[in-house]
Amino acid sequence: MTQTPQPFQRLTIIGLGLIGASISYAARQHGAAETVVGYDASADVRRRAVELGLGDIAETVADAVRDADFVVLAVPVGAVGGVAEAIGPHLTAGAIVSDTGSVKESILRDVAPHLPEGVHLVPSHPVAGTEFSGPEAGFATLFEKRWCILTPAEGTDAAAVARVAAFWRALGSKTETMDAAHHDRVLAITSHLPHLIAYNIVRTAEDLETVTESEVFKYSAGGFRDFTRIAASDPVMWRDVFLNNKDAVLEMLGRFTEDLSALQRAIRWGDAETLEALFRRTRDIRRGIIEAGQDEPEHLKKS
Numbered sequence: 524m525t526q527t528p529q530p531f532q533r534l535t536i537i538g539l540g541l542i543g544a545s546i547s548y549a550a551r552q553h554g555a556a557e558t559v560v561g562y563d564a565s566a567d568v569r570r571r572a573v574e575l576g577l578g579d580i581a582e583t584v585a586d587a588v589r590d591a592d593f594v595v596l597a598v599p600v601g602a603v604g605g606v607a608e609a610i611g612p613h614l615t616a617g618a619i620v621s622d623t624g625s626v627k628e629s630i631l632r633d634v635a636p637h638l639p640e641g642v643h644l645v646p647s648h649p650v651a652g653t654e655f656s657g658p659e660a661g662f663a664t665l666f667e668k669r670w671c672i673l674t675p676a677e678g679t680d681a682a683a684v685a686r687v688a689a690f691w692r693a694l695g696s697k698t699e700t701m702d703a704a705h706h707d708r709v710l711a712i713t714s715h716l717p718h719l720i721a722y723n724i725v726r727t728a729e730d731l732e733t734v735t736e737s738e739v740f741k742y743s744a745g746g747f748r749d750f751t752r753i754a755a756s757d758p759v760m761w762r763d764v765f766l767n768n769k770d771a772v773l774e775m776l777g778r779f780t781e782d783l784s785a786l787q788r789a790i791r792w793g794d795a796e797t798l799e800a801l802f803r804r805t806r807d808i809r810r811g812i813i814e815a816g817q818d819e820p821e822h823l824k825k826s
């Protein structure tokens with residue numbers, strides 16, 4: 524199979540935050556689309572997008588998608604249904620619609636009903652991001668060497684799926700296709716639960732009566748500091764992730780709570796062997812992630 528079918532003629536990106544802006548930069552840098560059109564619900568974001576040169580910025584969602592052969596929804600997961608409803612009547616036959624949402628079953632549920640016959644839906648999730656949001660946070664290399672997971676429904680046009688996969692590969696990503704429900708379970712443990720834990724631990728530290736706020740800032744070495752970075756992630760985006768991946772997150776949270784109780788017991792009973800064996804296993808997992816090229820050792824990172 525060829526790696527790069529022909530680039531898209533007219534790519535429309537709806538939602539010009541971190542992900543949408545990064546797609547705009549990367550698509551133009553790699554020639555993955557001839558024209559890039561952008562739209563955001565916020566007039567202020569549209570103005571900033573013009574200043575940043577994120578493409579031809581449309582004033583209405585209908586103008587944005589007119590004649591587009593590829594439309595990417597880069598809005599919070601809870602907003603995709605409304606956007607799909609608004610663009611549906613203006614889409615061109617044969618166009619491909621994709622998204623970037625961190626939850627995938629809800630995308631099929633909320634977007635598919637609004638798309639006219641002959642328009643293909645190929646949901647995608649670039650597993651790449653930062654804790655920053657807004658158009659100024661975007662950069663062209665965000666997707667390089669990162670996975671992008673495609674979750675088309677059964678029976679989706681194979682050529683449309685191949686074109687979307689080729690698009691992400693042109694932006695530097697590695698692609699994988701899987702069932703939306705499986706995606707949501709995998710991401711519940713690898714991304715959603717870690718964020719929930721980060722939000723909660725920062726809240727717990729904030730609530731501690733015996734530790735002052737200045738001490739939390741002053742002594743936030745290593746562990747806690749890393750949690751605060753994750754807990755600074757966009758509130759609206761993460762609200763929508765938990766509202767839309769409820770079952771998988773609750774299942775993983777149940778398992779996590781059981782394992783935490785086992786650790787609590789090991790500490791209470793002074794079970795050194797259990798603690799050390801676990802910490803050795805988890806260190807191996809960290810090494811595996813580095814060997815897989817999905818992160819680099821802290822001492823090699825730029826500050």
Ligand code: NAP
Pocket residue numbers: 537538539540541542543562563564565568597598599600602605606623624625626648649650651652653654655656657658757760
């Ligand atoms: P973001 O920086 O907050 O950008 C989202 C943009 O969409 C904002 O400018 C927002 O405007 C706009 N928007 C909201 N509702 C809209 C609507 N109905 N029509 C048009 N524009 C609308 O968020 P992001 O980080 O780019 O995330 C976008 C999507 O990518 C989310 O679905 C998220 O789950 C997914 N994702 C994020 C990451 C990450 O690390 N951030 C990674 C992978 C995937 P307002 O600010 O005015 O509401």
